[in-house]
Amino acid sequence: AQSVTQLGSHVSVSEGALVLLRCNYSSSVPPYLFWYVQYPNQGLQLLLKYTTGATLVKGINGFEAEFKKSETSFHLTKPSAHMSDAAEYFCAVSPARANSKLTFGKGITLSVRP
Amino acid sequence: SQTIHQWPATLVQPVGSPLSLECTVEGTSNPNLYWYRQAAGRGLQLLFYSVGIGQISSEVPQNLSASRPQDRQFILSSKKLLLSDSGFYLCAWRSAGGTGELFFGEGSRLTVL
Numbered sequence: 001a002q003s004v005t006q007l008g009s010h011v012s013v014s015e016g017a018l019v020l021l022r023c024n025y026s027s028s029v030p031p032y033l034f035w036y037v038q039y040p041n042q043g044l045q046l047l048l049k050y051t052t053g054a055t056l057v058k059g060i061n062g063f064e065a066e067f068k069k070s071e072t073s074f075h076l077t078k079p080s081a082h083m084s085d086a087a088e089y090f091c092a093v094s095p096a097r098a099n100s101k102l103t104f105g106k107g108i109t110l111s112v113r114p
Numbered sequence: 115s116q117t118i119h120q121w122p123a124t125l126v127q128p129v130g131s132p133l134s135l136e137c138t139v140e141g142t143s144n145p146n147l148y149w150y151r152q153a154a155g156r157g158l159q160l161l162f163y164s165v166g167i168g169q170i171s172s173e174v175p176q177n178l179s180a181s182r183p184q185d186r187q188f189i190l191s192s193k194k195l196l197l198s199d200s201g202f203y204l205c206a207w208r209s210a211g212g213t214g215e216l217f218f219g220e221g222s223r224l225t226v227l
Binding site: 049101 | 220
């Protein structure tokens with residue numbers, strides 16, 4: 001079985017500051033890992049994913065995440081926050097095989113202060 | 115390219131009334147289809163998924179049902195809505211046999227009064 005832990009429900013950063021959103025997962029088999037972003041009253045949009053290969057993955061809007069197997073983590077970062085980054089962010093995990101279910105974390109809300 | 119649409123975007127329904135939310139996917143064939151619900155502060159809850167026409171798997175017991183009458187059409191229904199059915203409903207698809215990412219629709223906001 002898989003699970004995802006996103007500690008805390010809200011993170012606030014200043015515009016231009018580093019964004020760090022934490023995600024830890026539990027999986028009994030090699031995982032696929034994902035980050036999604038959701039703006040108010042919209043669906044979820046895929047930011048980036050890790051399947052195999054390079055453990056540092058780059059996504060849209062300047063975000064990146066690093067898969068660390070030893071730490072069972074997949075933290076999301078962005079060097080410099082922009083006001084438009086304010087949204088809710090979800091980490092998700094699935095077993096690394098076809099047609100397996102995604103398990104989502106509870107999400108974390110990012111606020112960006114001017 | 116593939117697109118997913120769901121409607122209506124917003125609806126307000128009285129308790130005990132029926133519900134029908136529709137989702138269609140374009141630009142792909144034989145997708146896996148999903149219905150999720152987001153209630154305030156409760157994250158994403160998987161309600162139903164389908165791997166083919168007429169094949170529906172239910173994740174949680176409730177007064178909702180789902181149907182897949184066509185390959186790229188997924189419908190969420192209820193005969194009698196409850197207050198607890200209020201929430202943001204999201205349809206999603208992914209390629210059968212792919213690397214697992216889901217692609218979501220725009221969402222439908224349901225308020226039951």
